[in-house]
Amino acid sequence: MSNETVRTKRLFFPFLPLDYKAAEQWLNQRAQQGYELCSISESRIAKFKRADTPRRYAVVLWITSTAQSLRPYEDVEFNKYHEFVTSCGWTYAAQLGNMHIFASPPGETIPLESDPTTEAARANAYGRNRLITGFILLGACILLGLLLMGGDMFSFMALSMNYMLLIMLLVAIMSVILLFRILQLALYNRRLSKAEKEFFWPPVHTVRSAYWRGAIVYGAGVLVVVLMFVCIIADSIISHGSYASVQAAFTTLIPLSVTFTRWTGLFRGRNKWMQLIIPACIMALFLVYALTSMEEKPIKESRLAGQPVFSSATSAAQRESQYNRLTVQRSPLYTYVEYYEDLDETKGVTYSYYVKSCTQALSDRVYNELSDTFRVYYNIEPRMQEIIFPGVDRVQARGDGQGTSILVMQKGLVCVRMDFRLSDVSISDPALQQILVQTFFS
Amino acid sequence: MARKQLETLTEQMYYLLLALHQPVHGYAVMQFVANLTEGRVQIGAGTLYTLLSRFEADGYITRIGTETNAIRKEYVLTEEGRRLFKKERTRLQLLLRDSEQSLAQENAEGRLIP
Numbered sequence: 001m002s003n004e005t006v007r008t009k010r011l012f013f014p015f016l017p018l019d020y021k022a023a024e025q026w027l028n029q030r031a032q033q034g035y036e037l038c039s040i041s042e043s044r045i046a047k048f049k050r051a052d053t054p055r056r057y058a059v060v061l062w063i064t065s066t067a068q069s070l071r072p073y074e075d076v077e078f079n080k081y082h083e084f085v086t087s088c089g090w091t092y093a094a095q096l097g098n099m100h101i102f103a104s105p106p107g108e109t110i111p112l113e114s115d116p117t118t119e120a121a122r123a124n125a126y127g128r129n130r131l132i133t134g135f136i137l138l139g140a141c142i143l144l145g146l147l148l149m150g151g152d153m154f155s156f157m158a159l160s161m162n163y164m165l166l167i168m169l170l171v172a173i174m175s176v177i178l179l180f181r182i183l184q185l186a187l188y189n190r191r192l193s194k195a196e197k198e199f200f201w202p203p204v205h206t207v208r209s210a211y212w213r214g215a216i217v218y219g220a221g222v223l224v225v226v227l228m229f230v231c232i233i234a235d236s237i238i239s240h241g242s243y244a245s246v247q248a249a250f251t252t253l254i255p256l257s258v259t260f261t262r263w264t265g266l267f268r269g270r271n272k273w274m275q276l277i278i279p280a281c282i283m284a285l286f287l288v289y290a291l292t293s294m295e296e297k298p299i300k301e302s303r304l305a306g307q308p309v310f311s312s313a314t315s316a317a318q319r320e321s322q323y324n325r326l327t328v329q330r331s332p333l334y335t336y337v338e339y340y341e342d343l344d345e346t347k348g349v350t351y352s353y354y355v356k357s358c359t360q361a362l363s364d365r366v367y368n369e370l371s372d373t374f375r376v377y378y379n380i381e382p383r384m385q386e387i388i389f390p391g392v393d394r395v396q397a398r399g400d401g402q403g404t405s406i407l408v409m410q411k412g413l414v415c416v417r418m419d420f421r422l423s424d425v426s427i428s429d430p431a432l433q434q435i436l437v438q439t440f441f442s
Numbered sequence: 443m444a445r446k447q448l449e450t451l452t453e454q455m456y457y458l459l460l461a462l463h464q465p466v467h468g469y470a471v472m473q474f475v476a477n478l479t480e481g482r483v484q485i486g487a488g489t490l491y492t493l494l495s496r497f498e499a500d501g502y503i504t505r506i507g508t509e510t511n512a513i514r515k516e517y518v519l520t521e522e523g524r525r526l527f528k529k530e531r532t533r534l535q536l537l538l539r540d541s542e543q544s545l546a547q548e549n550a551e552g553r554l555i556p
Contacts, residue, residue: 080512083512084490084491084513085487088469088490089487090487102488109484110484111486112488114454114485115492116452117455118496
């Protein structure tokens with residue numbers, strides 16, 4: 001089929017906002033070939049149709065304030081601009097993020113923006129805005145990373161067993177992307193000011209280089225999102241129990257629904273805010289589900305339920321050696337039992353149990369049961385109780401010959417902590433082991 | 443925060459202020475400038491809106507009448523706008539005068555290559 005007979009065609013439109021001038025040139029090249037832009041979807045597919053009289057396209061970079069970005073049609077300034085230029089015969093062809101595409105009346109020769117000074121001011125404002133936003137996001141990422149890394153009793157093993165690793169990886173990836181973006185924006189701003197000084201405006205990259213840069217950035221973004229989904233779903237598949245699967249499914253559904261509604265252009269137009277409704281509903285459902293079904297369910301669903309953890313052949317063999325270690329890894333994320341014992345008590349003793357998330361009620365139960373245990377077996381009172389988070393992922397008991405600590409942790413942060421001053425609490429006491437196992441795995 | 447005062451005007455700004463010596467609406471400004479310059483200077487719709495908004499916010503022009511249609515709203519120069527235009531016009535006249543004098547002198551001395 002020859003090009004002459006093609007009535008409509010769809011092309012990939014990968015241009016970044018910074019390359020809006022190149023995007024404008026690209027659209028005008030299509031117009032010269034006799035194609036008129038119909039729409040651009042969030043998936044960046046531009047739809048064209050044949051037109052006899054070529055139009056002229058203008059891409060306007062318009063910053064909508066954060067408060068208004070959720071309701072772009074309430075941007076008063078943009079509405080005024082829109083009203084004015086459409087009164088002059090231009091039509092609003094499409095929007096992609098901050099890029100607003102206008103089409104001239106057929107045969108129009110005057111560009112939409114004819115004064116480089118005013119256009120440069122707008123482009124500069126965009127560059128500054130994005131740069132500041134980039135720095136703020138990078139700062140937030142670094143802060144979050146530091147907070148995560150500074151969690152009490154944090155170890156690499158704990159990381160690898162936890163969502164934290166995934167979150168930290170994402171934070172690291174986001175930081176790298178933001179750094180790249182900030183560098184790109186800084187170079188862009190430099191290019192803008194240089195172009196203004198040298199009276200060379202607009203500072204356009206070639207259409208081809210802008211096209212490929214956009215395509216690479218877009219592809220990298222898609223890859224990161226896909227990897228994130230794969231990680232979450234893989235975790236769900238590897239993990240045992242329906243609870244984890246449902247949780248992961250919900251977690252995945254939220255960003256998926258956002259992506260779906262945006263990509264398909266569902267609710268586009270004046271009801272664009274409706275795009276938020278589906279993710280919000282799913283989020284609400286998830287919260288309701290989480291709040292109503294978490295009560296003690298994780299413990300009951302544990303595959304270790306009812307199983308004597310320390311009776312495995314491996315542990316029995318190892319416990320006879322002087323330097324013992326028992327690690328049970330039922331799931332990379334949800335069940336992890338670490339038993340380490342140094343019989344000459346020079347290096348201390350560590351027990352770690354990973355269980356699934358639980359509620360405030362369960363963490364209270366943990367505290368009460370352990371307290372009772374120590375009262376009954378050792379006749380001592382714990383001297384401190386510290387509750388920070390209402391969930392529990394891990395229980396750790398540590399003894400160093402001087403005292404004993406029981407730590408109930410969530411995502412690396414201490415949820416319940418009890419310290420016992422007396423060294424006569426032996427962490428290797430089978431009775432204590434039994435109590436811990438009964439508390440968490442039965 | 444106060445806006446940065448205009449130091450020099452661009453060609454489009456200058457012609458816009460020139461057009462607004464009389465009450466006139468946006469669409470007429472575009473036609474006026476295109477006719478006056480025989481098409482050499484043409485103000486795009488987006489630029490016209492931006493300039494009108496900026497000049498109005500800076501107090502160089504003011505809106506008159508109650509017309510609600512964006513393109514039919516009429517504007518006219520304020521006193522401050524007139525001063526700005528006059529200052530720019532004087533600057534351009536001085537530029538022209540200086541260059542004319544310099545070129546005439548060099549031409550008389552035979553230093554200027556035609």
